[in-house]
Amino acid sequence: MINIKSLIYLLIILVIIGLLYSCYHYRVKDKNENFKTNKVYEIPNQLTSHTAKALVLSCMDFRLIDDEVYYFNKIGYTNNYDKFVLAGASLGYNQTSFPEWKQSFNKHIELAIQLHQIDEIIVLEHMGCGAYKILYNNNSLSKDEEFKLHKLNANKFKQYINSKFPTLKVSALIMDLNGSVIQL
Numbered sequence: 001m002i003n004i005k006s007l008i009y010l011l012i013i014l015v016i017i018g019l020l021y022s023c024y025h026y027r028v029k030d031k032n033e034n035f036k037t038n039k040v041y042e043i044p045n046q047l048t049s050h051t052a053k054a055l056v057l058s059c060m061d062f063r064l065i066d067d068e069v070y071y072f073n074k075i076g077y078t079n080n081y082d083k084f085v086l087a088g089a090s091l092g093y094n095q096t097s098f099p100e101w102k103q104s105f106n107k108h109i110e111l112a113i114q115l116h117q118i119d120e121i122i123v124l125e126h127m128g129c130g131a132y133k134i135l136y137n138n139n140s141l142s143k144d145e146e147f148k149l150h151k152l153n154a155n156k157f158k159q160y161i162n163s164k165f166p167t168l169k170v171s172a173l174i175m176d177l178n179g180s181v182i183q184l
C-alpha cells in the first residue's frame with residue numbers, strides 16, 4: 001500500500017522530471033499570434049557548449065528584462081547569446097559624455113569573439129527610454145521624436161561596429177513597452 005508520504009515524493013520527482021525536460025526543450029509561443037505558433041528549439045548543452053550566436057546590447061531598463069528574454073527565446077537564441085547592458089543601448093554606445101562605455105563594449109566584443117566565436121551583434125533598443133530624455137536633455141520627447149532618435153543612433157552604431165568588426169553581422173531592433181519588437 002502506498003502511503004501519503006510516498007505519493008508526495010513521487011509527485012515531486014515527476015514535477016522535477018517535467019521541469020528538466022521543459023528546460024531542455026523550450027516551447028516557444030508567440031504572444032503576438034495568441035499562442036498559435038508552437039516551435040521547438042534545441043537548447044545548447046550548457047555543460048559542453050562554448051559558442052554563442054551573438055552578443056546582445058540592450059538598455060538597463062528593468063521593465064523589459066523578461067520581455068527581452070522571452071523575445072530571444074522565441075527567435076531561437078535560448079542560452080545562446082552573450083549580454084551587455086548600457087543605458088540607452090546604442091545611444092549609450094554613441095554618446096561622448098562617458099567614452100569608457102564604448103571602450104568597454106568594444107572590449108567585450110573582442111572577448112565574445114575570442115571566447116564564444118560570436119558572429120553577430122544585436123542592439124535592442126526600447127521605446128520610453130529614460131536615457132534618451134536625460135542624454136538629449138529633453139523630458140518631453142514625443143514618441144515619433146524618440147523613435148527617430150533610436151533609428152539614428154542604431155544606424156550610427158551599426159556603421160561603427162561594421163567598420164571596426166567587419167566580419168560580424170550587425171542588426172538593430174526596437175521593443176515597445178508592450179514587448180512587441182520590430183527591426184530598425
